[in-house]
Amino acid sequence: MADGVMGGNGECYEVTRLEKCDWYDANTFHHEDFGDIGGLLEAKQRAGKSISVCLPSMNEADTIGTILETARLELMEKVPLVDQLCVVDGGSEDATRDIARDAGAEVFGQEEILPGRYEPMGKGDALWRSLLCLRGDIIVWIDSDIRNFHPRFIYGIIGPLIARPGIRYVKGYYQRPIKAEHRLLSTGGGRVTELVARPLLSLFFPELGALIQPLSGEYGGDRELLEKIPFFSGYGVEIGMLMDIYSRFGMDVIGQVDLVERQHFNQPMSALGGMSFQIMQAVFIRLQEQGKLELLQEYSTEMTRVDYINGEYLLEKKMLQVEERPPMVELKEYRDIFGRDG
Numbered sequence: 398m399a400d401g402v403m404g405g406n407g408e409c410y411e412v413t414r415l416e417k418c419d420w421y422d423a424n425t426f427h428h429e430d431f432g433d434i435g436g437l438l439e440a441k442q443r444a445g446k447s448i449s450v451c452l453p454s455m456n457e458a459d460t461i462g463t464i465l466e467t468a469r470l471e472l473m474e475k476v477p478l479v480d481q482l483c484v485v486d487g488g489s490e491d492a493t494r495d496i497a498r499d500a501g502a503e504v505f506g507q508e509e510i511l512p513g514r515y516e517p518m519g520k521g522d523a524l525w526r527s528l529l530c531l532r533g534d535i536i537v538w539i540d541s542d543i544r545n546f547h548p549r550f551i552y553g554i555i556g557p558l559i560a561r562p563g564i565r566y567v568k569g570y571y572q573r574p575i576k577a578e579h580r581l582l583s584t585g586g587g588r589v590t591e592l593v594a595r596p597l598l599s600l601f602f603p604e605l606g607a608l609i610q611p612l613s614g615e616y617g618g619d620r621e622l623l624e625k626i627p628f629f630s631g632y633g634v635e636i637g638m639l640m641d642i643y644s645r646f647g648m649d650v651i652g653q654v655d656l657v658e659r660q661h662f663n664q665p666m667s668a669l670g671g672m673s674f675q676i677m678q679a680v681f682i683r684l685q686e687q688g689k690l691e692l693l694q695e696y697s698t699e700m701t702r703v704d705y706i707n708g709e710y711l712l713e714k715k716m717l718q719v720e721e722r723p724p725m726v727e728l729k730e731y732r733d734i735f736g737r738d739g
Contacts (some may be wrong), residue, residue: 398556403493416490420648424561424649425652425655426553426654428655428656429551430654431553437560438477438478444559446533448479449531449535449536450468450537451484452464452483452487452497453484453523453540453596454487455489456491457541458496459493461484461493461497463485464546465502468546468548469484473501480708481531481533483502483531485507486504488517494506502688507522507526509525510526510529518631520634521719521722522722524538525722526626528623535555535559535618537555538614538615538616538617539554540570540615541612541613543660545660554569556654558617563657564649565651566616566617566638568610568653569653569654570656571610571656573659575658587610588655588669597636597694599691604643604648612635623725624724624725624737626646627641627723629719630720634679637679638685639651643673644677667702667704670702678696678698682719699715700714702714
């Protein structure tokens with residue numbers, strides 16, 4: 398369906414309203430679909446699956462304790478849906494690790510997992526290393542800065558993986574309020590998604606445009622799928638997972654679930670620039686490998702940031718290179734632990 402819209406220059410252009418696609422109708426859920434935790438537990442037991450939940454962290458002392466305590470109480474003690482609660486910490490300088498241990502989580506330092514094998518490099522590298530520590534058949538990752546945490550952030554992700562045969566990877570989506578002018582606006586978060594990720598996906602992976610929050614930090618999947626894909630370091634990890642799962646396994650294995658609203662600390666614009674820089678690198682790497690894009694020269698992995706302080710413009714350069722970690726199943730250390738063939 399198309400409507401004519403008058404542009405600012407007086408020209409009329411066409412706006413196409415997309416009908417929801419077959420994938421969206423079949424593979425989009427609401428967390429309330431799985432609100433019967435007891436029923437979800439029974440489905441998990443029938444499937445013979447175990448579930449690990451992992452939080453990557455870096456200086457999240459303000460929020461991580463509440464998240465872990467709530468998850469442990471509601472999803473391990475009241476109803477034993479989750480079998481393992483874990484934190485992989487990237488080098489916090491606050492009390493994050495101590496608070497996580499006190500809340501009942503297994504805590505691993507990112508630098509302690511596979512020591513000497515690659516340099517620890519941000520979130521994506523932490524998630525990749527976490528596969529060695531997580532014992533579950535199903536793995537769920539959630540960010541550790543959620544300020545309105547509710548168990549739905551976990552059981553909503555688990556639900557389709559248990560209840561829908563064929564779905565092997567699930568992304569959460571939600572409204573993302575943003576704090577502006579000293580008040581919380583109901584929408585406006587997800588700036589990197591709308592300004593960087595969605596345009597890139599629309600250009601080169603248009604089917605993935607049906608995902609409402611492609612960069613959400615709440616997602617999970619079958620171990621047997623996750624162990625077979627590479628992981629990008631840093632903030633390239635979410636978009637990398639989507640590109641690789643889609644390219645290797647198809648769209649039908651991906652699901653998404655409405656988690657309603659997520660509140661967290663909104664990053665300053667300078668930090669969002671760094672995230673965008675790494676996301677773009679991950680996309681360029683995949684496009685070149687798939688023959689969709691040819692660069693005539695190497696791109697720089699050093700980003701220049703501009704600050705305006707005391708009436709003066711200051712330039713700061715920082716290396717923000719994205720590296721790729723191999724599928725975990727290719728590592729002997731992993732195969733020895735989980736009994737995979739070489």
